[in-house]
Amino acid sequence: MAKNPYTLLGVKKDATKAEIKKAYRTLAKKLHPDTNNNDPKVAERFKEVTAAYSLLSNDDMRKQYDTGQVDASGQQQNPFAGGGNPFGGGGPQTGFGGFGGFGQRSRRGGGQDDMADLFSSLFGMNMGGMQGGMERPPMRPQKGADVRYKMQLPLLTALEGGTKSLQGGLKVKLPAGVKDGQVLRLRGKGRPGVNGGPAGDAKIEITIKPHKNLRREGDDLHLDLPITLSEAAKGAKVDIPMPQGTVKLTIPPGTNSGKRFRLSGKGAAKGDLYVTTRIKLTDAELAALPTMAKDWPDMGGADIRNGLL
Structure with a gap:
């Protein structure tokens, strides 16, 4: 029933x-x-x-x-239980x-x-002319299924671009500046089609590993740049080896740690590069400090700690 x-x-x-x-x-x-x-x-x-x-x-x-x-x-429904069909035979x-x-x-x-x-x-089934039960007619060509991959890249590699390999020998051309979460499509590199249909696509989702000194915000790059005490005091010209090429930065004399410089157009794509200085003492500077400090005036450290908490 x-x-x-x-x-x-x-x-x-x-x-x-x-x-x-x-x-x-x-x-x-x-x-x-x-x-x-x-x-x-x-x-x-x-x-x-x-x-x-x-x-x-x-x-x-x-x-x-x-x-x-x-x-x-x-x-x-047969209202004549027991036989009498008013239409005769098996009924309509x-x-x-x-x-x-x-x-x-x-x-x-x-x-x-x-x-x-x-x-x-x-x-995509042609059901024309079906009678007396369900038949499975020939299916028209269908595109194959897409295949998805995940690829994790160091930030510098993502900024540089290049070619990387996936499993199965599949090669992916990375555009310079590829972003975290971006999905790259390789047409025709997915599953084979059905009944002569085209192959599906390969879709690669990109994730970017953080860098200890460099981070990306939109198309802007932010770099923490270590400088010596001598460079901070005397000033210096520093070469910064960025993925897009060497960037030159002039540090004026008397630069303190935390000073930020903006280099227009030196970020990712058309973004800017922001460089923040971080004074880091070398071993030689640490060894020479006690002698050097004897001639320094005793200014005390209270002023620089005002408003600490």
Whole structure:
């Protein structure tokens, strides 16, 4: 005995046609044999929900079912228990009996055409001419599935760009300045197509490993630059080996730790480079400090700690 079509589709009895169609689309995608390795149990449920949608998507058949004129399989209820069919013989076959009535339903206002359109949109299947049971017609060419990868890059490598290899020998050309979270697409490097369709794509999601002295904010770069005490006191010209090429920075005499310099256009893309000085004493400076400090005036350190807490 066929199951209640509303229960099979998981909709209420007063569901709209749009709600019924949406419920069927969801179930059909989930239960289609091609996506379930032709599991016979799943295939049977697929037939049941398709039969339920076949009945409920036809206004006339749905009305007959709701009023008890036909049963859940679409067969006319026989009011003459025990034999006397007023039509003679087996009676008119108005139902669909699983899948066998798509052609008959088309004469009642839609049916086959509606199902053909729905299956074409879901699976690319041509359902034309189906009679007497569900057949799997030849499928049109379909694009293969996309393949996803994750690639982690050092910040300097991301700024430089270049070519990197993935598993299977797949090579990825990295544009200079590739960003964290960016997805690169390699067309035609995914799964093979079906029935002569094109191959899918390879999609590579980029993540950037932090650098100890350099960070990126948008297209701007921020660099903590160590300088010696001598360079801070006397001034200096410093070469900074950035990925895009060497950058020259002039440090004026008397530069303190934490001083920030802006170098226009020296960041990533068209961004800027911000350099913050960090005084770091060399071993020679540390050794010479006690002697040097004897000649320094005792200014005390209270002033520089004002407002500490």
